[in-house]
Amino acid sequence: MNGGDLVVIGNGMVGQRFVDALRARDPHGRWRVTVLAEEGRPAYDRVRLSAFFDGVDADALNLHTPHDGVQLRLGEPATAIDRERRVVSTATGEHRYDALVLATGSYPFVPPVPGADLPGVFVYRTLDDLAALRAYARGRRAGAVIGGGLLGLEAANALRLLGLRTDVVEFAPRLMPVQVDPAGGAMLRRYVEELGVRTHLGVATTAIRPGPDGSVAALELSDGHIVEAELVVVAAGIRPRDDLARAAGLPLGPRGGVLVDETCRSADEWIWAVGECAAVDGTCHGLVAPGYATAEVVADRLLGGAATFPGADTATKLKLLGVDVASFGDAHGVTPGCLDVTFTDPATRVYAKLVLSDDARTLLGGVLVGDASAYPTLRASVGGPLPAAPLALLAPDGGADAGALPAAAQVCSCNAVTRGDVDAAIAGGCADVPALKACTRAGTSCGSCVPMLKQLLDAAGVAQSTALCEHFEASRRELFEIVRVRRIRTFSRLVAEHGRGRGCDICKPVVASILASLGAGHVLDGEQASLQDTNDHFLANLQRDGSYSVVPRIPGGEITPEKLIVIGEVARDFRLYTKITGGQRIDLFGARVEQLPQIWRRLVDAGFESGHAYGKALRTVKSCVGETWCRYGVQDSVGLAVALELRYRGLRAPHKIKSAVSGCARECAEARSKDFGVIATETGWNLYVGGNGGFRPRHADLFATDLSTEALISLIDRFLMYYIRTADRLQRTAAWIEAMDGGLDHLRSVIVDDALGLCADLDAAMARHVASYSDEWRDVLNDPERLRRFTSFVNAPDVPDPSIRFALERGQPVPARGAPPPTAPGEERHGREREADDTDQRRQPVALGLPEVRR
Numbered sequence: 001m002n003g004g005d006l007v008v009i010g011n012g013m014v015g016q017r018f019v020d021a022l023r024a025r026d027p028h029g030r031w032r033v034t035v036l037a038e039e040g041r042p043a044y045d046r047v048r049l050s051a052f053f054d055g056v057d058a059d060a061l062n063l064h065t066p067h068d069g070v071q072l073r074l075g076e077p078a079t080a081i082d083r084e085r086r087v088v089s090t091a092t093g094e095h096r097y098d099a100l101v102l103a104t105g106s107y108p109f110v111p112p113v114p115g116a117d118l119p120g121v122f123v124y125r126t127l128d129d130l131a132a133l134r135a136y137a138r139g140r141r142a143g144a145v146i147g148g149g150l151l152g153l154e155a156a157n158a159l160r161l162l163g164l165r166t167d168v169v170e171f172a173p174r175l176m177p178v179q180v181d182p183a184g185g186a187m188l189r190r191y192v193e194e195l196g197v198r199t200h201l202g203v204a205t206t207a208i209r210p211g212p213d214g215s216v217a218a219l220e221l222s223d224g225h226i227v228e229a230e231l232v233v234v235a236a237g238i239r240p241r242d243d244l245a246r247a248a249g250l251p252l253g254p255r256g257g258v259l260v261d262e263t264c265r266s267a268d269e270w271i272w273a274v275g276e277c278a279a280v281d282g283t284c285h286g287l288v289a290p291g292y293a294t295a296e297v298v299a300d301r302l303l304g305g306a307a308t309f310p311g312a313d314t315a316t317k318l319k320l321l322g323v324d325v326a327s328f329g330d331a332h333g334v335t336p337g338c339l340d341v342t343f344t345d346p347a348t349r350v351y352a353k354l355v356l357s358d359d360a361r362t363l364l365g366g367v368l369v370g371d372a373s374a375y376p377t378l379r380a381s382v383g384g385p386l387p388a389a390p391l392a393l394l395a396p397d398g399g400a401d402a403g404a405l406p407a408a409a410q411v412c413s414c415n416a417v418t419r420g421d422v423d424a425a426i427a428g429g430c431a432d433v434p435a436l437k438a439c440t441r442a443g444t445s446c447g448s449c450v451p452m453l454k455q456l457l458d459a460a461g462v463a464q465s466t467a468l469c470e471h472f473e474a475s476r477r478e479l480f481e482i483v484r485v486r487r488i489r490t491f492s493r494l495v496a497e498h499g500r501g502r503g504c505d506i507c508k509p510v511v512a513s514i515l516a517s518l519g520a521g522h523v524l525d526g527e528q529a530s531l532q533d534t535n536d537h538f539l540a541n542l543q544r545d546g547s548y549s550v551v552p553r554i555p556g557g558e559i560t561p562e563k564l565i566v567i568g569e570v571a572r573d574f575r576l577y578t579k580i581t582g583g584q585r586i587d588l589f590g591a592r593v594e595q596l597p598q599i600w601r602r603l604v605d606a607g608f609e610s611g612h613a614y615g616k617a618l619r620t621v622k623s624c625v626g627e628t629w630c631r632y633g634v635q636d637s638v639g640l641a642v643a644l645e646l647r648y649r650g651l652r653a654p655h656k657i658k659s660a661v662s663g664c665a666r667e668c669a670e671a672r673s674k675d676f677g678v679i680a681t682e683t684g685w686n687l688y689v690g691g692n693g694g695f696r697p698r699h700a701d702l703f704a705t706d707l708s709t710e711a712l713i714s715l716i717d718r719f720l721m722y723y724i725r726t727a728d729r730l731q732r733t734a735a736w737i738e739a740m741d742g743g744l745d746h747l748r749s750v751i752v753d754d755a756l757g758l759c760a761d762l763d764a765a766m767a768r769h770v771a772s773y774s775d776e777w778r779d780v781l782n783d784p785e786r787l788r789r790f791t792s793f794v795n796a797p798d799v800p801d802p803s804i805r806f807a808l809e810r811g812q813p814v815p816a817r818g819a820p821p822p823t824a825p826g827e828e829r830h831g832r833e834r835e836a837d838d839t840d841q842r843r844q845p846v847a848l849g850l851p852e853v854r855r
Contacts, residue, residue: 003030004098006302007088009078009244011035014275014291015103016043016063019070021299029069031302034095036088038077044127047288050154052130053161055672055688055699061127081248083268099270101298102245102258106238106276106286111146115208120216121232124155137162137231144168144219144229146205148175150318152235156197159233161702163665163681166197167227169219173202179316179327183342184367187351191323191370200225208232240277240284253279262308264298272298285312289414296416310416315379317372324372329365329382330355338364341390354378354390361385376452380409380419411456412442412449422453426460433457468729469506472499476654476729480514484725489520490527509533510729513616516652517724519772522779523615524786535614538790539776540596543589545815547804548596550576550588551613552603553649556623556641556661557584566606574599577812583620583658585611590813592800597790600777609775612650616730618657621645622670626663626680635680637663640709644678644716650773651720654727654736658692672700675733676716681705685712689719690737690744698734701744704752717766718751718759725762 006022008015019033037043042064051061064072073090080089081100088095108123110116122133137143143159145152148170159166168175174185175192189199204222211217211230219227240257251259251267257279260266264280266273275291276284285291290312300307315328333340337358344351350370357364363381368374374393381387384406405411407420417440425439433453437443443450466475472495474482479494488494491511495503503511512531516523523529523536535541540548552567567586571578576599577589591599600610613619621644624630626637641661651657660671661678671677677688677700684706691700704715727736740746749755751762780786806813 002304004032005096006031006033006099006101007095007097008033008035008101008103009088010103010105010275010277011037011039011043011064011072011074012103012105012275013043013046013063013288014105014295015101016065017292018101018103018274018295018299019067020065021296022302023067023070025299025303025305031069031099033067033070035070035072036076036078036090036095037072037074039126039128040075041127042072042074046125049124049127049130050158051699052127053134053158054702055667057699058127060697060699078244081244081271083248083250083271086270097270099272099302102266102271102273102277103275103295104241104244104277106240106284108234109237109239110234111205111236113205113207115210115216116234118208118210118216119214120230121208121234124151124158124233124235130158133158133231133233134162137164140230141165142167142228143231143233144227145233145235146219147235147237148172148199148201149178149235149237150176150316152233153192155233155235156192159231160195160197164231167200167219167229168192168197169200169203169205169221169227171202171204175199175201176325179331180325180367180369181332181353183344184325184327184351184353184369187344187349187369188323188325190349200227238276238286240279242277245273245277253282253284255279255284257284263301264294264309265301272301274298280309280312283312285314287312287314287316289313289315292414293416313410315382317375317379324368324370326368326372326375326379327366328375328379329363331365331367333365335364343391354386354393356386356390360390373451376411376449377405377455380405380411380449380452384409411452412440414449415441415444417442417449419456422456423460426457426462431457431462468510469504471495471501471503471507474498476510476514477726479511480517480725483511483514484518489515491515491531492527503531505533506729509536510654512536513652513654519768522774522786523776524780524789529789538593538596539610539614539780540591541614543815545804546801547590547592547815549613550591550596550599550603551581551585551611552608553611553645554585555645555649556621556638558623558638558642563606563608566602566608570599570602573602575806575813577814581620584622585613585620587613590806590815592804594791594800597781597787601781604775604778604781609649610777612776616653616655618645618648618651618653618659620658620660621648622658622660622674624661624663624668626661630663630668632666633663633680634682635663635685637661637669637678637680640678640685641669644713647713647770648716648720650776651724651769653720653724655730655732657720657733673697674700676700676719678712684708687712687715689747690734692732692734700734701737703744703748714763715751718762719747721762721765722747722751722758 008019019035022031041058044058044061045063048061076090076092078088078090086097088097108125120136123129143164144167145155146169148168152168156166156168174182175188180188193199200221205219206222207220208216209218209220216229216232219229242252242256242258245258246252253259258266258273258277259279260273264272264274264278274294276286278294293310297307297309317326333355339356339360340353341356342353353367355365363386365382366378377387405419409419411417411419411422421440422436422442425436430436430439433450436453443453467473468476468479472479482498483494491503494511508531512528515528523532538548540550542548571588574595576591579587581587621641623637623641627633627635628638644659658674659676660669660674662669662671663680665679667679671679672688673691673693675692677691679686686702687704687707688700689703692698723733723736737743737747750758805816807816
C-alpha cells in the first residue's frame with residue numbers, strides 16, 4: 001500500500017494513538033485520513049477516567065492532537081461497511097477507503113439479571129456515563145458496584161467521593177481476581193474495608209430490586225443477602241465491539257473481536273483492527289499497552305514496514321482507593337515448575353510475591369499490594385535475570401537496581417521504550433526526566449515508569465545541579481535551612497559565609513523571601529530593601545506604563561457597603577482605573593509612586609490593609625456564599641475563607657499562593673484550581689492541594705476528607721510551612737508535589753503521620769507567623785524613613801513622572817498610546833495629570849459594530 005484514503009472507525013485512546021503514530025511516520029501525507037467518532041468529544045484518557053471525580057475536566061483528559069490531512073468527524077458513528085465497494089456508511093453519507101482501520105473498542109458487559117434496566121443503574125465507561133452518575137447521586141445515601149475488578153474498585157472510590165455508603169459485589173472469591181492472587185486479594189480487602197467499603201465476595205447478583213418510585217433500591221445476592229443501593233454501577237467486564245465487522249462478514253475470534261493475524265490484518269486485505277476490538281491470533285486484550293502496540297504495528301505496515309505484534313504486556317500498576325496495587329508477567333504462577341517467593345507484613349499491610357523460573361534465576365512475574373515502589377524495575381526485568389536477591393527486592397525500599405537492567409529490558413511498555421533507548425537519549429544530551437519524555441515518549445502515558453527514568457539518569461552518572469545560581473551552590477531549600485538554623489538576618493552575611501560574589505537578580509529576591517518567611521523584619525528595612533524585586537520594592541504591582549496598581553485585602557471576598565464606598569471614593573479622587581479581579585478583590589490601576597502612600601492612608605484609615613498582590617505570598621481565599629445564603633450550601637464557606645485569609649495573610653513563599661472555599665460539591669468557588677482548596681461536606685471539609693491556573697492549569701488532588709475545622713487548619717498550616725521550607729525557587733505547589741519523591745503519599749506521611757518528626761516545628765513556625773503579622777502598608781505610613789523612597793525622582797521628590805499619561809476608555813482612565821509628553825503638567829486632584837482630550841486620545845474601536853473594543 002502506497003497511500004490513499006484511510007478511514008478510521010473510532011477515536012478512543014488506541015484510535016488516536018494510531019493516527020498519531022501514522023502521522024509521525026508519514027510527514028508528507030501519503031494517507032488522507034478520515035476518523036469517524038461516535039462520541040461528541042475527541043479522544044480522552046480513559047485510564048484516568050476516575051480523575052473526573054477529583055475535579056479533572058474533559059479538557060485535562062484530552063488526548064486529541066490535530067494533524068494536517070486528518071479529518072475528525074465527531075458524533076458520526078459508522079453504521080455499515082460495504083467490503084465490495086470499499087465504503088463505510090454513516091447517517092450523513094459514505095466514505096470510500098483504500099484502507100480501513102477498526103478501532104471500535106469495547107462495550108460494558110451488563111449481566112442479564114432482572115432490574116438491570118431500572119433507573120439508577122449505570123455503567124462506567126465514558127465521561128457522559130460519569131457525569132450522569134454524579135448528577136443522579138445527589139441526595140442519595142447508598143450505592144453499590146457489581147464487579148470487584150480494576151474498574152469496579154475505581155467505581156467504588158467514585159461513589160465514596162460522592163458521599164455514598166458503598167458496597168462491592170464480586171462473583172470471584174477475591175477482589176481483582178485477574179491481577180492478584182488469593183493472598184494479595186486478602187490484603188487488598190483489608191485496605192478496602194478499612195475505608196468503609198463493604199465487600200461481598202464469592203456471590204452473584206441475582207436481581208436488582210426497584211423501590212416505590214420504580215428506580216433501583218437494592219441488590220439481591222445469591223447467598224440471600226439484600227444490599228441497600230439507591231444507585232448501582234455495573235463494572236462486570238467488557239466485550240469487544242465487533243458488530244460492524246460481524247455484519248460485514250469478517251471472521252471473529254472465539255470470544256468475539258475481529259480476528260487478525262500478527263500484523264493486525266483481518267481476513268480482508270484492506271481492513272485492519274487495533275485495540276480492544278482486535279482478536280490478535282484469537283485473543284482480545286483489554287489493556288491500553290497492548291492496544292497501543294497494535295496501533296504502532298498497523299501504522300508501520302500501512303507505510304511499508306514489517307512490524308508484528310510483540311505480544312501483550314498485561315502488567316498493571318495503579319492506586320485503588322488509596323492502595324498501591326501492581327501485577328506483572330506470570331502473576332499467578334502458571335508456568336510449569338515455577339517458584340514463588342513471598343513477603344507479607346501485616347503490620348504495614350504490605351504483600352509482595354515474585355514468580356521465578358525453576359532454577360530461581362529468571363523473573364517470570366509478580367504481585368505487589370500496599371507498596372509498589374519496586375514495580376518499575378521488576379516489570380522491566382521480566383524474562384531476564386533478577387536485579388537483586390528476591391527478598392531484597394520484595395522488602396519495602398528494597399534493593400531493586402535499575403542500573404542492572406540489560407539494554408533490551410523494556411522500561412516503558414506503553415510506548416515500547418527499552419533501557420537501551422533511554423541510555424541512547426541520555427548519551428544524546430537528555431539530562432532530566434522531561435527531556436527523556438520528549439525524546440523517547442517514555443513516561444508520557446500511564447507514568448508508572450517515571451521513577452525508573454530517574455534511576456537510569458542516576459545510573460548514567462547524570463548529575464542534576466540544585467545550585468540556586470552562580471553565587472550559591474546550595475538550593476533554595478538548603479539556603480532556607482542555613483538561614484533558619486544559623487539565624488542569619490542579612491544577605492551580606494549569607495553570601496559572605498555560604499556563597500560568593502555580590503549576588504544577582506535570581507538569588508537576592510529568593511533570600512529576601514526566605515528572610516521575610518522567617519520574620520527578619522519589614523521587607524523595606526535596611527539591606528532587605530535592596531534585595532526586593534520591582535513590585536516588593538514599592539509594595540505594589542508595576543504596570544506596563546510605569547504606574548502601579550493597588551489591591552487592598554478583601555478577606556473571602558466579603559465587604560461592607562461602607563468599605564465599598566471608600567474604594568469608590570479613592571478611585572474617583574485619584575482617577576484610578578477600577579477592575580474586579582477573579583480572586584474577588586478590587587484592583588485600582590494607574591497610581592504613580594508618590595501617590596501610593598496617599599492612597600494607602602485613605603484605605604488603611606477605612607480598615608483596609610495590603611492584599612500582597614505584589615508579593616510571592618498568599619493572595620486570596622476565594623469563597624462562595626455557602627450555607628448562609630445558598631440553598632445548596634452545607635457549611636459556612638465565607639466564614640472559613642475569611643478566617644483562612646486572615647491567618648495566612650503576609651505569608652511569604654517560593655511562589656504566590658491562592659486558595660478557595662466552596663460551600664458544597666457544586667464548587668462555585670473553584671477550589672480545585674487552587675494551591676489549597678476546601679470543599680464543604682455534610683460532616684466537615686475536604687482538603688485539596690497542588691492545583692493552579694495559569695499557563696499550565698492543574699486540578700488539585702484530594703488530600704483529606706471530612707475534616708473538622710480545627711483539623712483542616714492544622715493540615716493547611718503544615719502544608720504551607722513544609723512548602724515554604726522545601727520548594728525550589730518560583731515553584732508552585734503543583735510542581736513541588738509532582739517533583740517530590742513519593743508525591744502526595746510522601747506529603748501525607750510528613751504532615752499527617754509526622755514521619756519526619758517535623759509537625760511540631762511546622763506548627764510552631766505558623767504560630768509565630770500569625771502572632772507576628774503586621775500590615776506592610778501601615779508600617780510604611782508610620783515610618784518617615786520608609787516613606788522617603790516613594791518618589792518618582794530622587795532629586796525632585798515633588799515632581800510627578802510626566803511620561804505617565806492617560807486616555808479615556810469606557811469612561812475609565814487607561815494608559816495613553818503614543819501621546820507626546822505635556823509641555824505643562826496641568827495638575828488636577830492629588831497630582832493626577834489632566835485627562836486627555838476625548839477627540840485625540842480616545843482609543844478607536846474595531847470596525848465590528850462593537851463599541852469601545854480596542855484593536
